[in-house]
Amino acid sequence: NAGVTQTPKFRVLKTGQSMTLLCAQDMNHEYMYWYRQDPGMGLRLIHYSVGEGTTAKGEVPDGYNVSRLKKQNFLLGLESAAPSQTSVYFCASHRLGMNQPQHFGDGTRLSIL
Amino acid sequence: SQQGEEDPQALSIQEGENATMNCSYKTSINNLQWYRQNSGRGLVHLILIRSNEREKHSGRLRVTLDTSKKSSSLLITASRAADTASYFCATAQYDSWGKFQFGAGTQVVVTP
Numbered sequence: 001n002a003g004v005t006q007t008p009k010f011r012v013l014k015t016g017q018s019m020t021l022l023c024a025q026d027m028n029h030e031y032m033y034w035y036r037q038d039p040g041m042g043l044r045l046i047h048y049s050v051g052e053g054t055t056a057k058g059e060v061p062d063g064y065n066v067s068r069l070k071k072q073n074f075l076l077g078l079e080s081a082a083p084s085q086t087s088v089y090f091c092a093s094h095r096l097g098m099n100q101p102q103h104f105g106d107g108t109r110l111s112i113l
Numbered sequence: 114s115q116q117g118e119e120d121p122q123a124l125s126i127q128e129g130e131n132a133t134m135n136c137s138y139k140t141s142i143n144n145l146q147w148y149r150q151n152s153g154r155g156l157v158h159l160i161l162i163r164s165n166e167r168e169k170h171s172g173r174l175r176v177t178l179d180t181s182k183k184s185s186s187l188l189i190t191a192s193r194a195a196d197t198a199s200y201f202c203a204t205a206q207y208d209s210w211g212k213f214q215f216g217a218g219t220q221v222v223v224t225p
Contacts, residue, residue: 059214098144102148104155104156105155
């Protein structure tokens with residue numbers, strides 16, 4: 001099993017461009033998450049999903065949109081990239097239940113010029 | 114605002130020594146989890162402790178939870194160079210399920 005796979009691993013964008021980050025998990029997990037990690041700030045939750053077809057806002061959702069059309073995929077979109085969105089983005093997933101560990105991908109390093 | 118706050122921010126020790134880091138949080142939790150992150154990689158789950166548990170062990174790891182003080186500690190015994198990483202605590206709250214909150218992490222360096 002590959003676990004959680006994020007695509008792409010690196011990307012450089014210009015301000016105003018749009019792009020989509022893809023997260024795929026092969027563990028049949030119900031819950032999926034998108035976080036951003038900035039130096040000295042730990043991980044901040046952007047959006048999350050508790051099942052196929054459902055999404056919800058996290059702590060820092062502005063400027064991002066998400067979709068979960070298939071259970072195994074969770075897409076994060078930047079409609080008009082801004083330099084403040086330069087960050088490392090992590091996707092995570094876990095099984096249904098309150099006491100389940102999260103499984104993380106290796107991240108997407110995104111730079112907005 | 115961050116729910117979990119780790120202390121210290123950085124820790125440098127020699128192989129064989131123990132490493133202790135602490136996590137404090139603000140609101141009632143369902144569980145608290147510890148993760149490790151190696152440079153350039155994603156987070157890896159280490160251990161989960163539920164709110165009704167006080168201590169858990171996993172190999173060289175020992176986690177304690179004091180809900181009255183809203184704090185947790187992670188002890189790594191007999192540290193190895195391979196333990197060099199950042200360690201994060203994450204909390205799950207009863208009233209905001211799905212919204213895990215992570216602290217800023219403790220950066221641990223273990224020198225041979």
